[in-house]
Structures are given as C-alpha cells and as structure tokens.
Amino acid sequence: MNDSALIRALLLFFPVFPLMGNVVILAVKYALRRDISTAVIVAVVLTQLAAGAALIAAFVDYQGVYVTAISEWDYSIVFAFDAGKTYFLAAYLTPLLFTLFRLHLFSTPYVRMVLLFYMAGCSGLLVTGDVFTFYVFYEVMIMAAYVLIGIKGKYYASIKYMIIGASSSALFLGGVILLYASGSYFGFSFVGQVATLSEHNMHLVLLLFSTAFFVKGAFFPVSSWVSTCHTATNSLISAFLSAFTIFTGIYGLYYLVLQPAELLGFTGIFDFLRILSVTTMLLPALFLFFEPHLKRVIAGTTVFTIGFIGLMLSYRMYDVAFAYIVVHGLYKCLLFLLYDHLDYDESRQDDLRVAGSWRALAISGLGVLFTTGFYPALTYVLKYQFVGAHGGYRLVVYVSMFLVLGAFFKFRYQVVKKKENPLFYLTFLTVFGVYYLTFPYVLRWPGISVLTDLAILAGAVFLARPLYYRLSRLSRLDTRFVFRNLNYELLYIVLLFFAEMVFLQMVVFG
Amino acid sequence: MTLVILFVGLYGLIVCDNLIRKIMSLSVVQGIVVMSFLTSGYRANAAAPILSVPESIFVDPIPQALMLTAIVIGVCFNTLALVFVVKYHQHHGTIEISQIHER
Numbered sequence: 001m002n003d004s005a006l007i008r009a010l011l012l013f014f015p016v017f018p019l020m021g022n023v024v025i026l027a028v029k030y031a032l033r034r035d036i037s038t039a040v041i042v043a044v045v046l047t048q049l050a051a052g053a054a055l056i057a058a059f060v061d062y063q064g065v066y067v068t069a070i071s072e073w074d075y076s077i078v079f080a081f082d083a084g085k086t087y088f089l090a091a092y093l094t095p096l097l098f099t100l101f102r103l104h105l106f107s108t109p110y111v112r113m114v115l116l117f118y119m120a121g122c123s124g125l126l127v128t129g130d131v132f133t134f135y136v137f138y139e140v141m142i143m144a145a146y147v148l149i150g151i152k153g154k155y156y157a158s159i160k161y162m163i164i165g166a167s168s169s170a171l172f173l174g175g176v177i178l179l180y181a182s183g184s185y186f187g188f189s190f191v192g193q194v195a196t197l198s199e200h201n202m203h204l205v206l207l208l209f210s211t212a213f214f215v216k217g218a219f220f221p222v223s224s225w226v227s228t229c230h231t232a233t234n235s236l237i238s239a240f241l242s243a244f245t246i247f248t249g250i251y252g253l254y255y256l257v258l259q260p261a262e263l264l265g266f267t268g269i270f271d272f273l274r275i276l277s278v279t280t281m282l283l284p285a286l287f288l289f290f291e292p293h294l295k296r297v298i299a300g301t302t303v304f305t306i307g308f309i310g311l312m313l314s315y316r317m318y319d320v321a322f323a324y325i326v327v328h329g330l331y332k333c334l335l336f337l338l339y340d341h342l343d344y345d346e347s348r349q350d351d352l353r354v355a356g357s358w359r360a361l362a363i364s365g366l367g368v369l370f371t372t373g374f375y376p377a378l379t380y381v382l383k384y385q386f387v388g389a390h391g392g393y394r395l396v397v398y399v400s401m402f403l404v405l406g407a408f409f410k411f412r413y414q415v416v417k418k419k420e421n422p423l424f425y426l427t428f429l430t431v432f433g434v435y436y437l438t439f440p441y442v443l444r445w446p447g448i449s450v451l452t453d454l455a456i457l458a459g460a461v462f463l464a465r466p467l468y469y470r471l472s473r474l475s476r477l478d479t480r481f482v483f484r485n486l487n488y489e490l491l492y493i494v495l496l497f498f499a500e501m502v503f504l505q506m507v508v509f510g
Numbered sequence: 511m512t513l514v515i516l517f518v519g520l521y522g523l524i525v526c527d528n529l530i531r532k533i534m535s536l537s538v539v540q541g542i543v544v545m546s547f548l549t550s551g552y553r554a555n556a557a558a559p560i561l562s563v564p565e566s567i568f569v570d571p572i573p574q575a576l577m578l579t580a581i582v583i584g585v586c587f588n589t590l591a592l593v594f595v596v597k598y599h600q601h602h603g604t605i606e607i608s609q610i611h612e613r
Contacts (some may be wrong), residue, residue, distance in 0.1 A: 132579075136579055137610075143583075143586055150594055155594045155598040156598055159591060162590065162594070163532060163533070163591070164592075170540055172543075177550060180547070391584075485607050487524055490523055491524050
C-alpha cells in the first residue's frame with residue numbers, strides 16, 4: 001500500500017473521532033455552559049463519512065490483510081483491514097449518512113453523547129484486528145445500543161436485549177479463554193496459526209464462537225428478540241440496528257469462525273450453518289406473516305435476510321453475501337426512516353391499515369420489493385446468482401419470499417396528504433445511484449425468473465390478506481407461538497449450543 | 511467446581527422468573543468465565559507479575575490484564591440492567607417475566 005502512513009492514521013483514528021466528539025461536548029458544556037452536541041455529531045458524521053469513503057477506496061481491490069499494531073508488544077492492540085471489511089463499512093456508513101436527517105429524534109445532549117459512543121463502538125469493531133479488542137468494541141457498541149433502545153421508555157426491550165446479548169458475550173469470552181489457553185495470541189490472524197494448535201481445542205473454540213455469533217446474528221431459534229428490540233426505539237436507531245449491528249454477527253462468523261474452519265478443514269460447521277440458515281429463512285418468515293405490527297414486520301425481514309446470507313456463506317459465496325448486506329442496509333434504512341412518514345393505527349388490529357402520502361407509500365413499496373430481491377434491484381442479481389449456482393434452494397427462496405411479501409401486503413394502504421422533506425428522498429436516490437455505480441451490473445432483460453417473481457408478488461398481493469384473516473382464526477402463528485417469554489429464548493441458546501455440538505460430533509466422528 | 515457453578519448460573523438464567531435474579535444468575539456465569547481465564551494464567555509458587563519484585567517466576571499477567579476489562583464491562587452491564595429493571599418496575603409494577611407483556 002502506497003499511502004501506508006495515511007491508512008494507518010485513518011484506521012487508528014476512525015473509532016476515536018466519536019470519542020473526541022464526546023470530550024469536546026463535555027469540555028464546552030462545563031467550560032462555556034453551551035450545548036454544541038448537535039454540531040459535534042454533524043462534524044463527526046461528516047468526518048467518518050469522508051474517512052470511511054477513503055478506506056473503501058483504498059481497500060476495495062486490496063489483496064490480503066493490512067495489519068497495524070499500536071505498539072510493538074506481542075499483545076498490543078492490533079487494527080486490521082481488508083477488502084471484506086469494506087462491505088461492512090459501507091453497511092455502517094449508510095445509516096450514518098441518514099443520521100443527518102434524524103438528529104431531532106435525539107432530544108437531550110446526553111442521548112446524543114450515547115449515540116457517539118455507539119458510533120465509536122461500531123467504528124472500532126470494523127477496524128479491530130484482534131479478538132479481545134473485538135469483544136471490547138462490541139460491548140461499547142452494544143451498551144450504548146441498550147441505552148438507545150430504552151430512550152422511548154420501552155425498558156423491557158432493553159432488558160431483553162441486554163440479557164440475550166450478555167449471554168452470547170459470555171459464550172464468546174469462553175471461546176477467547178480457550179483460544180488463549182491453547183497457546184494462541186488474539187490477532188484475527190490466529191487463523192494463520194490455526195494448523196499448529198490443538199485441533200480438539202480449536203473445535204471447541206469455533207463451537208463457542210459460532211454459537212455466540214448465531215445469537216448475535218439472530219439465527220433461528222434465537223431470533224425473536226429482533227422484532228422486540230429493533231422496534232422499541234426511534235427509527236434511526238432501528239435502522240442502525242437492522243442495517244449494521246445485527247450483521248456484526250455475520251462479520252464475526254466470517255472472520256472468527258468460517259475462515260479458521262476453512263483452514264482446519266472443519267467443514268461440518270458449514271453444513272450446520274446451511275441447516276440453520278434454511279430454518280432461519282422459513283420459520284421466522286412464517287411468523288412474520290402472522291405479525292400484526294408493521295414496524296415489527298420491517299424488523300423481522302432482517303431475520304429472513306440473515307438466513308439467506310447465512311446460506312450464501314455456507315456455500316462460500318462471500319462476495320455475494322457481503323454485497324447483499326450492503327444493499328439490504330440501504331433498503332432497511334429506507335423502510336425504517338419512512339415508517340416515520342406513515343400512520344399505523346395500533347388500536348385496530350382487526351383491520352390492519354397503514355396510511356401515508358403517495359410518495360412515502362410508493363418508496364416504501366419499492367423498499368419492500370427490493371429487500372426481497374425484485375428486478376431491477378441489485379438484490380435481484382445477487383439472489384439469482386445464488387439460486388443459479390444452487391438450484392435446489394429455489395423453492396426455499398420462493399416460499400420465504402412469498403411469506404415476507406405477504407407479511408407486508410396483508411396491510412391495507414391508504415393515501416393521505418402529508419408535508420415532507422424532499423431532500424430526504426433526494427438523498428435516497430443519490431445513495432441508490434452511488435450503489436449502482438459501486439456495484440456495476442448490466443441491466444439486461446432478466447428472463448423467465450422475473451416472471452416467477454411477479455407471480456409470487458401477485459400471489460402475495462391478492463392472497464395475503466384473506467389468507468392472514470382466515471388462518472389467524474385457526475391459530476396465531478406469530479413469534480409468541482414459539483417464544484412465549486424470555487426464559488424460552490435463553491433455553492434456545494443452550495439448546496442451539498448442544499445441537500451444534502452433537503451435529504459436529506456426528507460429522508467429525510462419523 | 512467450575513462446571514457446577516456454571517450450571518447453577520445457567521439454571522438460574524433460564525428458570526428464574528424474576529428479572530433481578532436473572533441478572534444475578536448472568537453475573538454468576540460471567541464471573542465463572544472470568545475465573546476460568548484467571549486460572550489459566552496460574553502457576554504454582556509464582557509471584558504476582560510486578561517486575562520490581564526480585565522473583566524469577568511470575569504468574570501470566572495477560573489474563574489478569576484482560577479480565578480487568580471484562581470485569582469492568584460486567585459491572586457496567588449489571589448497573590445498566592438493574593437501572594432498567596427499576597425503571598420498568600416503576601412503570602409497570604412488576605419484574606416477573608410471566609407477567610410481562612411485550613406488546
């Protein structure tokens with residue numbers, strides 16, 4: 001890399017900008033008795049956008065891993081970056097950009113400071129190159145997220161997220177201990193040393209890491225917290241959680257589980273991921289179909305996407321999976337932020353009705369279609385890239401698509417007059433344009449597959465509402481059907497761990 | 511012994527209906543994880559890792575340094591969780607999971 005000093009500075013300071021912002025806010029508050037938190041957030045967001053864009057430009061075609069340590073000590077904090085991380089960075093920058101349009105949602109300077117802590121955690125997670133710093137930055141991010149989820153008074157959502165998050169962190173820390181006890185150091189590049197370490201211990205490390213990331217990434221059966229926690233807060237934080245935070249589970253899974261498993265020849269973990277991903281695509285999508293609250297439906301689609309991405313990862317289609325994460329992040333921001341422009345009547349559960357301006361409804365509709373992979377969205381190309389290579393999953397993809405689309409089309413939509421900010425829509429269009437330039441693909445006639453998608457869409461538009469009302473009378477199969485309360489979800493974490501352990505034992509030892 | 515304490519913590523985490531007991535159980539699980547890491551650095555008859563002490567054998571300082579961070583994170587978690595539980599109780603008058611309706 002030619003500009004090594006600049007890249008090193010960018011990596012080291014990327015997570016520091018938001019923390020410096022907090023220091024400035026506090027200094028000015030106590031020295032001059034003035035609140036400059038809004039201006040500081042704008043400055044930090046713009047700085048991070050510029051730094052992020054520079055990192056993406058520098059690393060998008062970079063081969064290998066750029067590693068830099070803070071000191072020369074063996075156990076120094078290590079920062080690392082590679083081409084794979086640029087996708088996750090893009091997924092973080094998307095909701096960050098929309099922060100500029102939603103600052104009014106953060107009413108006090110203290111909440112804005114918590115947002116800056118959240119941003120510091122996210123940024124640190126992206127640039128970290130060692131396992132323990134990963135844990136620390138993850139906790140910084142998630143602690144701030146706990147507070148941000150509780151700002152609208154839905155404290156139980158926060159508590160639930162905390163308990164499930166801390167349980168998965170305990171599993172992760174267990175893996176870190178075993179990694180250290182096995183004689184490894186903490187760098188992400190323990191992957192490179194993996195062949196020299198005790199194979200039995202490494203299997204256990206990967207088992208602990210993978211269960212932790214399955215929980216953090218909301219794979220079924222530990223996925224119901226998503227709709228509770230991602231909807232309890234304001235739309236910007238919901239967008240951050242759905243577009244980036246949840247995908248840190250995938251990020252960890254890729255760097256700390258799948259890469260070492262590949263080096264070890266430990267392919268059983270890919271098989272388990274495959275089974276788990278198919279279940280994550282189908283069952284949560286079924287529960288989503290019966291979900292009567294629009295915002296929970298929007299949050300729930302993330303779980304379907306997680307399943308689809310997990311399936312791609314299990315077949316080692318990493319670039320396709322990561323590109324899907326980036327584009328999904330944009331559509332999820334679109335849906336959550338437009339939710340503010342829609343009127344949803346929670347009191348009339350017998351007549352699920354959503355009202356909004358024609359512009360908000362039309363763009364929401366596009367967001368729904370693009371999330372599930374309709375032509376001409378990039379998700380369409382990515383979806384058929386996977387289905388083309390693994391045709392056996394065609395039915396799984398179509399059924400889950402129908403359920404997800406049905407979950408949206410069971411609502412009745414109504415156009416009303418509303419005053420809106422055109423700049424907001426203009427920004428979306430610009431980001432769409434940037435994405436198409438970043439991931440250039442040929443917009444040619446897509447062939448017969450687009451007709452299949454249209455048939456599924458037509459089925460969802462015409463059948464979802466009557467089907468929903470008819471089946472709801474028989475049995476309400478929303479998330480409460482399986483996840484009666486928090487105790488069940490915690491039990492599922494333990495069951496998931498043992499199920500994976502038994503599966504891997506069967507695969508490894510025949 | 512470690513396994514016994516771990517299972518006690520897990521049992522409380524899954525079975526307890528009361529949110530405060532659940533958070534305490536989670537602390538037990540976190541505590542035992544930290545304990546395990548610290549014992550991994552243990553060496554018999556070794557001194558504390560302070561370089562000014564004229565001893566040739568020290569215990570491994572890495573787990574101690576790292577687990578300090580993990581303990582701080584654990585304390586933050588407990589504090590924040592208990593604050594939210596108290597707030598929830600003030601608003602809804604219960605902290606029993608079976609009585610909590612999520613919607």
